[in-house]
Amino acid sequence: MSLDLGGVSQPVKSADELVALLRAAEKPRSAWRVGVEHEKIGLLGTAPVAYEGAAGIRALLEGLAGAGLRVHAEDGKPIALLSEGSSMTLEPGGQLELSGAPARTLGEARGEIERHLALVARVSGPMGLRWLAAGYRPFGSVAGMPWMPKLRYGAMRSSLGPRGRLALDMMLMTATVQANLDWSDEADLAEKVRAATSASPIVSALFANSPIVAGAHSGMLDYRYQVWRETDPARCGLLEQMVRADWGYRAYVEWALDVPLLFVRREQTYLDARGQTFRQWLSSGQAAGVAEPPTIQQWNDHLTTLFPEARVKSVLELRGADAVPGPMLLSLPALWVGLLYDRDARAGAWALTERWTFAERLAFQAEVARSALAARGPGGVTARELAVELLALARQGLRSWAQVSGVDESALLDPAEEVARSGRTMAERAMAAWEGAGRDAEALIAFWRVA
Numbered sequence: 001m002s003l004d005l006g007g008v009s010q011p012v013k014s015a016d017e018l019v020a021l022l023r024a025a026e027k028p029r030s031a032w033r034v035g036v037e038h039e040k041i042g043l044l045g046t047a048p049v050a051y052e053g054a055a056g057i058r059a060l061l062e063g064l065a066g067a068g069l070r071v072h073a074e075d076g077k078p079i080a081l082l083s084e085g086s087s088m089t090l091e092p093g094g095q096l097e098l099s100g101a102p103a104r105t106l107g108e109a110r111g112e113i114e115r116h117l118a119l120v121a122r123v124s125g126p127m128g129l130r131w132l133a134a135g136y137r138p139f140g141s142v143a144g145m146p147w148m149p150k151l152r153y154g155a156m157r158s159s160l161g162p163r164g165r166l167a168l169d170m171m172l173m174t175a176t177v178q179a180n181l182d183w184s185d186e187a188d189l190a191e192k193v194r195a196a197t198s199a200s201p202i203v204s205a206l207f208a209n210s211p212i213v214a215g216a217h218s219g220m221l222d223y224r225y226q227v228w229r230e231t232d233p234a235r236c237g238l239l240e241q242m243v244r245a246d247w248g249y250r251a252y253v254e255w256a257l258d259v260p261l262l263f264v265r266r267e268q269t270y271l272d273a274r275g276q277t278f279r280q281w282l283s284s285g286q287a288a289g290v291a292e293p294p295t296i297q298q299w300n301d302h303l304t305t306l307f308p309e310a311r312v313k314s315v316l317e318l319r320g321a322d323a324v325p326g327p328m329l330l331s332l333p334a335l336w337v338g339l340l341y342d343r344d345a346r347a348g349a350w351a352l353t354e355r356w357t358f359a360e361r362l363a364f365q366a367e368v369a370r371s372a373l374a375a376r377g378p379g380g381v382t383a384r385e386l387a388v389e390l391l392a393l394a395r396q397g398l399r400s401w402a403q404v405s406g407v408d409e410s411a412l413l414d415p416a417e418e419v420a421r422s423g424r425t426m427a428e429r430a431m432a433a434w435e436g437a438g439r440d441a442e443a444l445i446a447f448w449r450v451a
Helices: 015-024 057-065 106-127 151-159 167-173 186-206 223-229 249-257 278-284 296-303 328-340 343-353 358-374 383-405 410-422 426-436 441-448
Strands: 034-044 070-074 077-083 086-090 096-099 129-132 176-181 264-266 269-271 310-312 316-322
Touching (some): 015 186, 015 249, 015 296, 034 106, 034 328, 057 070, 057 077, 057 086, 096 106, 106 129, 106 328, 129 441, 151 167, 151 269, 176 328, 186 316, 186 328, 186 343, 186 358, 186 383, 186 410, 223 316, 223 358, 264 296, 316 328, 328 383, 328 410, 343 383, 358 383, 383 410, 426 441
Antiparallel strands (some): 034 096, 034 176, 086 096, 176 316, 264 269
16 A cells, blocks of 8 residues: 655645646656556464564564665654665554566566565575465455554554454455556547446456465455455445546546545554545545645655545556556556557557446456356357467557667567466466375465565
8 A cells, every 4th residue: 555655735625626637647658657566465373473572574674774775763663664766664453565667668667576586585585484476365364354553554454344244354454456558648548448447347357366365275266356345345346437438637536526535644653534435525625534635745645545536636646456466566557558658559448348247347357256267258258368368458558668668578468378278377276286295375365476
């Protein structure tokens, strides 16, 4: 989740100003970049990693800081490490996230990820910590999880926790890999958002990697996807507006204005928003019992608590995939760059499901959570068949994008293409390794371990 570093304190006076913020994020195609974020699940043995202690998250961060990274702390407790353009942050259950610097090529992103994993392994090894690239923590339960001492998470625990049956699972147990992309103008973003919303469940099926819950088969191949379906329907999942022909900046702002606030931040204090919306705050000039207008930074805070699969901030975030080990990890941003940085590719991605109703899209999501690539959509088409077509579009898109980036990185799709053509997801491969070893936890750990 996002790191709260403060920011613009300018008061917001109207929705028009919020629309202007999105317009200000536009970039010419020559300046487009890709950012990659990935999370990892930490283990000590098979148990979660506490914050304190010789083999705790705090000790890990202090050890990693020795590599020249700047420590960010709250109440004197390290919660993140910062470097030029990138950060290492903590999710509520101690998941470690690298938010990479925006890169011109995926080769640059790969180098940063490899250096990061090598550093984490070097510091974690002597502590006995191991890090897994899986979509859901395979051992333990929500009740037994430690909470990281980030003030924001305490607020979200009480405000988001009651909003969905699996909201705390989302915070404590899940991990993802996501790509962040740019756009040139409102029409360009609208095309990207429509294609991304259409393709996201197919991509989730292709990257399914969360079959094990509490040391047993969950009955689903993408349990993490189901968790998001039961977190908070007001702020999560697919947005119907995003597949409409008239979607644009205003539509997204108007939607966000009406999603209940999870908290109101003042300096380092997080106050109960009492179910108030940002629109109500903007209209009344008061929130959490205090009379003061909202600021741009508080709007930005609010945007970080919205979790649609295609999320719009200063970049377009594609958030639907489980964490996966390399080399599949780089296939995810390669797929999104190929699909969305080429106009023909994104038109083709939208065309695959253009005739689906929104109800059919939601039903397909449920099928993906259970069956991944075997999920069937309208007319009996499978996620596997759709994934093969998406990958072909993305490969052509990457070759077109090479004319701008200077590098043809379409080969990064090869691992994902092998998954699609074989029909065997990372979830099914992990299950086979586990079953083949007599359900030995160490077999799962070895399969998913990245540091």
